[in-house]
Amino acid sequence: MSDEIILSRSVEAIAIPAGDKVQLDEGLQVAIAQRLGGHFTVFAPGGLVRIDGKDADALGLEVTAKPETPVATEDGKVNEDAVWEQMKNCYDPEIPVNIVDLGLIYDCQVKPVENGHEVDVKMTLTAPGCGMGQVLADDVKKHVEGVPGVTTANVEIVWEPQWNQGMMTEAARLQLGLM
Numbered sequence: 001m002s003d004e005i006i007l008s009r010s011v012e013a014i015a016i017p018a019g020d021k022v023q024l025d026e027g028l029q030v031a032i033a034q035r036l037g038g039h040f041t042v043f044a045p046g047g048l049v050r051i052d053g054k055d056a057d058a059l060g061l062e063v064t065a066k067p068e069t070p071v072a073t074e075d076g077k078v079n080e081d082a083v084w085e086q087m088k089n090c091y092d093p094e095i096p097v098n099i100v101d102l103g104l105i106y107d108c109q110v111k112p113v114e115n116g117h118e119v120d121v122k123m124t125l126t127a128p129g130c131g132m133g134q135v136l137a138d139d140v141k142k143h144v145e146g147v148p149g150v151t152t153a154n155v156e157i158v159w160e161p162q163w164n165q166g167m168m169t170e171a172a173r174l175q176l177g178l179m
Helices: 053-059 080-087 133-144 170-175
Strands: 002-006 011-015 021-024 029-036 039-044 047-052 105-113 116-123 150-157
Touching: 011 053, 021 047, 039 053, 047 053, 080 105, 080 133, 105 150, 116 133, 133 150
Parallel strands: 116 150
Antiparallel strands: 002 029, 011 021, 011 047, 029 039, 039 047, 105 116
């Protein structure tokens, strides 16, 4: 364990991998396992939980800066590369690799709609029983809707094809020691 911390105030967290909301009480000792994507994965009594970056102060840390917002294109079109870059700010709370490099994003379609653009994302999870699916989908939605010109993001979790380690980028496999 690293970075053992006593919570300075009570905080709501999400149990990993169940996805259930849990309350962590002031004075509880936790240890930070991962600080990625604006969230903290911590070891707490009972297992891993995810604490949102807005609650960094409870850990005695500064609130994590939001990822830089991409610049709008001059012609009003959505920069699809910016959408993909924003999704790289989303992390599985148990794996220190972004979900794009993990191969969890299967499809991303940008289409013009009245007053902007709609983005449809199809993604999967590393395991079908993971309760963090909606949490990750909500992260993707939030990040994609932060791209200039995107008015709506729809994120669908799909199970076909089934995810496997071969879907990860070479960099992700190298980072995780799988090469």
